[in-house]
Amino acid sequence: MKYLWLIILLGCNKYDPDFDYQKMLQATVRLQVSREDFVYFGTGTLVDIGYDYPTILTCGHVLRGTHKGDSIFVTVYQNGKVRYVSGIVERYDTDLEVGLVSLESEYGMKPLKLSRYYPDDGDTLVSVGCSGGDSPTLKQMEVIHSDPGYLKCTKAPAHGRSGGGLFNDDEELVGICYATYEEFDYGVYTGLSDILKVIEE
Numbered sequence: 001m002k003y004l005w006l007i008i009l010l011g012c013n014k015y016d017p018d019f020d021y022q023k024m025l026q027a028t029v030r031l032q033v034s035r036e037d038f039v040y041f042g043t044g045t046l047v048d049i050g051y052d053y054p055t056i057l058t059c060g061h062v063l064r065g066t067h068k069g070d071s072i073f074v075t076v077y078q079n080g081k082v083r084y085v086s087g088i089v090e091r092y093d094t095d096l097e098v099g100l101v102s103l104e105s106e107y108g109m110k111p112l113k114l115s116r117y118y119p120d121d122g123d124t125l126v127s128v129g130c131s132g133g134d135s136p137t138l139k140q141m142e143v144i145h146s147d148p149g150y151l152k153c154t155k156a157p158a159h160g161r162s163g164g165g166l167f168n169d170d171e172e173l174v175g176i177c178y179a180t181y182e183e184f185d186y187g188v189y190t191g192l193s194d195i196l197k198v199i200e201e
Helices: 001-008 021-025 192-199
Strands: 027-033 038-048 055-058 070-078 081-093 098-103 124-129 137-147 150-154 165-167 175-179 186-190
Touching: 021 124, 021 137, 027 175, 038 124, 038 165, 038 175, 055 081, 070 098, 081 192, 098 165, 098 192, 124 175, 175 192
Parallel strands: none
Antiparallel strands: 027 038, 027 070, 038 055, 055 098, 070 081, 081 098, 124 137, 124 165, 137 150, 150 186, 165 175, 175 186
16 A cells, blocks of 8 residues: 555555655645735755754745744644744745754654755656645656756645655655746756755745
8 A cells, every 4th residue: 555655646556665754744845825815835844964953855936034043933844744843934035945844852853964966858757846835746747948056857746845856766845846836847956066055044
């Protein structure tokens, strides 16, 4: 049943037993940001980027309107259980579409790594996101166009997946979801070079 569930989620014909999909799901969180008269849902990924505190990587526009030190709601999903915690906005860049949120603890999650390699056109990748503010799900897609700061991939992401991670077959993060083009059925992701610019500020 576990293998069947993963095949359905990925929409693919084969399940790769060497690929730890659960590892990506359990490093993914839902972010909830209050903006005046509405609440905005996005996605983030716990990543190991060498900071001295647990760090969630998301896109810049999810945090738009917040300030450094602001508290936001974070939903952690671990082993079938849901936990609601607070995250602190560290910084974000809406031009580069990268944001950083700190946590007090990893809350049982295991941080994922950034890839050292850029994906190529035609590569198959997996995105994880909270469609419509729901719990994280997986999507398999192909790279249409790749450059160091920008990735264009098949399959338009649903609203709520903004900020979610894009992963290669080494389970390393290569991009962050930030835009959807439903009429053309593709999504746009921040690439590694722009991610590193914000991390290294």
